[in-house]
Amino acid sequence: MRKWLRLWTMPLSSVAREFSVFSDCRLHIVTWNVATADPPDDVSLLLHLNSPKSPDLYVIGLQEVYSGPLRFVSDIVFDDPWSHLFMSTLAPLSYVKVSSIRMQGLLLLFFSKMEHVPFIRDIQATYTRTGIFGYWGNKGGVSIRLSFYGHMLCFLNCHLAAHMKYATERVDEFEYIMDTQMFNCTKAPRIIDHRLVFWFGDLNFRIQDHGMHFVRSCINNQTYSLLWSQDQLTMMKKKEQLLQEFEEGPLDFKPTYKFDLNSDTYDSSGKKRKPAWTDRILWRLQPKASPPDESSEDVSTQEPTVAEQREEDEEFPLKIKQDLYTSKMEYSISDHKPVIGIFSLELRKMYEIPLVRLRAEGDWSADIDAMVVYSPLQPFPSSSWDWIGLYMVGFTSMSDYITYTWVKDDEVAFNEELMQVYVSKEEIPVRGGECVLCYYSSALQCIIGISEPFKVHESKVAVEEGLVPEKINGLNRTAGGEDVWN
Secondary structure, three states, rough: OHHHHHOOOOOOHHHHHHOEEEEEEEEEEEEEEEOOOOOOOOOHHHHHHOOOOOOOOOEEEEEEEOOHHHHHHHHHHOHHHHHHHHHHHHHHOEEEEEEEEEEEEEEEEEEEHHHHHEEEEEEEEEEEEOOOOOEEEEEEEEEEEEEEEEEEEEEEEEEEOOHHHHHHHHHHHHHHHHHOOOOOOOOOOHHHHOOOEEEEEEEOOEEOOOHHHHHHHHHHHHOHHHHOOEEHHHHHHHHOOHOOOEEEEOOOOOOOOOOOOOOOOOOOOOOOOOOOOOOEEEEOOOOOOOOOOOOOOOOOOOOOOHHHHHHHHHHHOOOEEEEEEEEEOOOOOOOEEEEEEEEEEEEEEEOOOOEEEEEOOOEEEEOEEEEEEEEEOOOOOOOOOOOEEEEOOOOOOOOOOOOOEEEOOOEEEEOOOOOEEOOOOHHHOOOOOEEEEEEEOOOOOOEEEEEEEEEEEEEEEHOOOOOOOOEOEEEEOOOOOOOOOO
């Protein structure tokens, strides 16, 4: 404990020397205009679930999620079908939905491996409408920003204006979103202030000038590079300073728009729309702060934030490499094909211990009140609204708890290092199961500690009274003969 106390009072440079090991993080980003379609049965190929290298983070941005009046109302109360599919697919693999945001047809989901969850903090999400004079949410951007081991990351999912002639309007919409989205964070109040920004979505940029025959010939011959010079986003990057700060991998895959539904055939309707790379993933690594001007008489007159950023760049470097950028042609429920980008992030962690350590004390079952023991490992703004949740192993999101208890209300004993909180037996599941405990900080709006998995035992009282099903020939039946859990 004394070591952690010593670290809390040390400057960043000294802490960096204590924890000087670099960490590699794998990030999997998906963007897909789903054209109001219902989800497919299987997204294993989209998420590369059979890959030997599993991602640490999944970020999934969808556009044109169906938002009819009845569906949209139900989606407010329950998880929409797309969110439910990704959550149910990833939860058994120990991924948790950390954050999500939806603006009409735009949906952004952020998943993390369980081990990283206590180190993802300062989570905020927001949106900007640009459709129909800024009042309609069919176009615009949704974003999630957070601190990942101390590094400020922002993910922006956009759906910009359609049609060939509106390339300039698309850039204007993007700049408007970048200018207007603000976060309650001193260190990174704007998107541009974040250490690393990912910009993706149906950006709707088209292939200009080249005729249909030439475009399709290049696609058939896989000579995609012949089309790059007339890609509107590539062209606009030559003129717009903000766009030049964003990087993108080579477009070495077929244009992802526009296909006939349930096929790999480009638009065969009377409109015969020209194929285009409308669906894109770009990133911006914050430029390193300029070194101090040696000609200046007083170096202390420099902006403090510039000096702080320069120190952070040196002590906690962050590097990014794109490992894959491609489309997934196997999916045909939409007139767009999904695009994935896989990245390797090499970073030095600014912290490696959670804010809170907690554990289940003694045996747990619904027959007796249970006890949680927790200890703060670092100072954090505790609140009477902090709570500890009981979750089944494989839970899908923060809201997927079995029960929770208010930390301050149910503390029964404490000393300088250990706190005890009780959980009423009425709140513990009678059937038991493998569970974990999570400490949620109201002030930080995130989970700051997760216990090791532990077993909640089946209630002996409930079994004796015939309220718990027994496993008989693979079927769940109660002792009384009827299944009360259907």
